[in-house]
Amino acid sequence: MVTSTTPLQDTVRRVTERINERSHERRALYEQRMEAQHRRGVHRGELSCGNMAHGFAACGEVDKERLKLTNSANLGIVSSYNDMLSAHQPLGPFPEIIKDAARGMGSTAQFAGGVPAMCDGVTQGQPGMELSLFSREVIALSTAVALSHNMFDAALYLGVCDKIVPGLFIGAARFGHLPALFVPAGPMPSGLPNKEKARIRQLYAEGKVGRDELLEAESQSYHSPGTCTFYGTANSNQMMMEIMGLHLPGASFVNPNTPLRDALTRFAAEQAVRNTEPGGTYRPFYRQIDAKAIVNAMVGLLASGGSTNHTLHLVAMAAACGLTITWDDFSELSGVVPSLTRIYPNGQADVNHFHAAGGMSLLIRELLGTGLIHGDIPTVFGTDLSAYTQEPFLEDDKLVWREGPLKSHDDDVLRPVASPFAPTGGLSVLDGNLGRGVIKISAVEPKHRRVEAPVRIFNDQDQLKAAFEAGELDRDVVVLVRFQGPKANGMPELHKLTPYLGVLQDRGFKVALVTDGRMSGASGKVPAAIHMTPEALSGGPLARLRDGDVIRLDAEAGKLDVLMDAGEWQARESCRVDMESHHYGLGRELFAGFRHLAAGAEQGAGVFGGFEADDLSLEETWIRELDA
Known part of the structure; x- marks a missing residue:
């Protein structure tokens, strides 16, 4: 010991x-x-x-x-x-x-x-x-x-x-x-090497291999x-x-x-x-x-x-x-x-x-x-x-x-503090006129950590696949997938976006993702501003964005902003979407109370309140500050 x-x-x-x-x-x-x-x-x-x-x-x-x-x-x-x-x-x-x-x-x-x-x-x-x-x-x-x-x-x-x-x-x-x-x-x-699994997923996203090949690769991974x-x-x-x-x-x-x-x-x-x-x-x-x-x-x-x-x-x-x-x-x-x-x-x-x-x-x-x-x-x-x-x-x-061992048996996997892979933990908080979010940059190459590009907006993750296949995203682009927060639809993970965005980045485009949803372990080589709060359904700034607005994401500076005159930005109205299709079917109607009670992402997106203290909602605080 x-x-x-x-x-x-x-x-x-x-x-x-x-x-x-x-x-x-x-x-x-x-x-x-x-x-x-x-x-x-x-x-x-x-x-x-x-x-x-x-x-x-x-x-x-x-x-x-x-x-x-x-x-x-x-x-x-x-x-x-x-x-x-x-x-x-x-x-x-x-x-x-x-x-x-x-x-x-x-x-x-x-x-x-x-x-x-x-x-x-x-x-x-x-x-x-x-x-x-x-x-x-x-x-x-x-x-x-x-x-x-x-x-x-x-x-x-x-x-x-x-x-x-x-x-x-x-x-x-x-x-x-x-x-x-x-x-x-x-x-x-261990099963199929992760590099090979990721390769097959991207080939499938590009239509270069079929579902049989994809299923075989996934089956060898999770086996x-x-x-x-x-x-x-x-x-x-x-x-x-x-x-x-x-x-x-x-x-x-x-x-x-x-x-x-x-x-x-x-x-x-x-x-x-x-x-x-x-x-x-x-x-x-x-x-x-x-x-x-x-x-x-x-x-x-x-x-x-x-x-x-x-x-x-x-x-x-x-x-x-x-x-x-x-x-x-x-x-x-x-x-x-x-x-x-x-x-x-x-x-x-x-x-x-x-x-x-x-x-x-x-x-x-x-x-x-x-x-x-x-x-x-x-x-x-x-x-x-x-x-x-x-x-x-x-x-x-x-x-x-x-x-246990005094030193690593494989420095490509685990290193000492004296010679780390990077000097910081690779997690940053993003702040700006679009709200607050988090970004994991440990797998994002430094050259991809700053993206400034027009936004393409989706209110449902399924819409992105159609736009990708139609070639509408073959450019520098910040992809926004909004109305994915806990109050909107329970804050699902958006793993299926990763292969498409990875393909665009590999084609040489500057690409980033912004969402009030989650990504979890799928946060990888494409910079992803996630857990954005206040969420769009609660009147958060993401609901004010329109296609073509220019967004700057700077992961190292911790900034996420729409580049627009402040007065024009504050005057813009929030859009609304019909979320009813996300509230029924497969038991989702049973969780209406959870969606209603859900706190903002920075409060943990929970429904139990403050337990010992009813703190002022961080989401409400941010809405007030951003509107001020």
């Missing part, structure tokens, strides 16, 4: 202090509520005999006898298992492994409830994608229902992908009096149980859980259906028992996750080139813990956090290559050793974060941890 005495980097310290100051009142109220819940009773000891009888009626006799006694721990299992999606299918046998491990500790475990898991890869470009972001809220609500029976001394959260882990985290935060341990499933083995291997939101989730100390050390990227993965799942159950009051050491979630842990997650995302979706999710996750973070916090940290990885779409390697090069243990070692993350955070492992420079191994079928 490595201990670090390196002083905390000044910007990291300053951002952490600012978050604490900004959040002082709401964080204090959050802690008071969690302490009050703990005093009321964490587990079944508070239940009546009738309540308890209902709670264990279906159990076997051994578990029943243990549950009748209130001095043994009972673990609640909350899982996103389903057998259609590759990332979640490996979770199927986990509950039995957990139950067996708990029994071995003289305790019990019960499957408390399932949460829905949807895959953006399946719904991409389909109406179902418009439910994707709000599934995070549904998952948080489902987690609350699962744990509402108050039968549990701790909870194990089994989840992997995009909205699942943030939703589980929000639910865990509101049951923060319970110890929590997150249990991943791991990535699938077995496990998480997709590119570094999108799902694998960014795993990195964050580990760097916040919610995983066991080294658990994030062990492949599923292996003896080591099963051993980690078993140990997670045993450790969860140890972390309960009956187990002897009470480690509740609310004492573990604070501003330091959240800053660690932000730094980890920036250093590893993680998903832009977490500029939404982390804001909502922090709010559930009584903490307020902003995009400016991300941007300030990005200025001092170097880019240490090249994982697709920021490179050609996948997460298996990253894991083999040194993975999380080396990444954490580098960040700890240079004072870029907080080492003094409590973790589920019962140590501070210094133990997370270790890796798990099996020795004679026994799980052990050994010190």
Whole structure:
């Protein structure tokens, strides 16, 4: 185990202090509520005999006898298992492994409830994608229902992908009096190289290969149980859980259906028992996750080139813990956090290559050793974060941890802070008379980071394909896809735009994308100003634009503006579009309330409000400032 005495980097310290100051009142109220819940009773000891009888009626006799006694721990299992999606299918046998491990500790475990898991890869470009972001809220609500029976001394959260882990985290935060341990499933083995996959996609967009060739390439890429291997939101989730100390050390990227993965799942159950009051050491979630842990997650995302979706999710996750973070916090940290990885779409390697090069243990070692993350955070492992420079191994079928590598095994994938791929984290906040947004530039070549061109406007992503095929975009162009925000249609990801824009850039044109929608792991070589807020449906500036207006996007300066006389711009009226076709079909009508309640992107696009504080809407603030 490595201990670090390196002083905390000044910007990291300053951002952490600012978050604490900004959040002082709401964080204090959050802690008071969690302490009050703990005093009321964490587990079944508070239940009546009738309540308890209902709670264990279906159990076997051994578990029943243990549950009748209130001095043994009972673990609640909350899982996103389903057998259609590759990332979640490996979770199927986990509950039995957990139950067996708990029994071995003289305790019990019960499957408390399932949460829905949807895959953006399946719904991409389909109406179902418009439910994707709000599934995070549904998952948080489902987690609350699962744990509402108050039968549990701790909870194990089994989840992997995009909205699942943030939703589980929000639910865990509101049951923060319970110890929590997150249990991943791991990535699938590597398939078709990412460079070849991207090549086939672009050829298909140009009409040079057919659907059969495209489907074969996709099938070779996504080919077995496990998480997709590119570094999108799902694998960014795993990195964050580990760097916040919610995983066991080294658990994030062990492949599923292996003896080591099963051993980690078993140990997670045993450790969860140890972390309960009956187990002897009470480690509740609310004492573990604070501003330091959240800053660690932000730094980890920036250093590893993680998903832009977490500029939404982390804001909502922090709010559930009584903490307020902003995009400016991300941007300030990005200025001092170097880019240490090249994982697709920021490179050609996948997460298996990253894991083999040194993975999380080396990444954490580098960040700890240079004072870029907080080492003094409590973790589920019962140590501070210094133990997370270790890796798990099996020795004679026994799980052990050994010190991880001191240097990278592949400098093309993972580098030390002393020789990074880039001196900054590659994430910028864009500001200007078009509002605020974020841009991921880690995969954008410097020559493409400044684009000034006429805008071509689309109010629906499907319109872009027709314009591309008609040759209408063969020029320098800023493509605007608007009315894609959370209030408009649930803020879908717009992955299907990437191949077309990539082709235009390869043809030598200056190209950029501006949208109030999302791009996530698809943010790649084309500069993309995403999550623009205020969104067009809420009267944001994007609704004032007209075809032919000249837009300047300067990623390095952090500016996004329409080049127009200020008086003329302010006098221009916003356009409106009929969104009814996006509000019905495939269950979308059920989410009308979510669309109505959704906050702006910089507030996390959530529907739960401020939890401990009803802050002035950032979206309303921006509308006022832009109209002033």
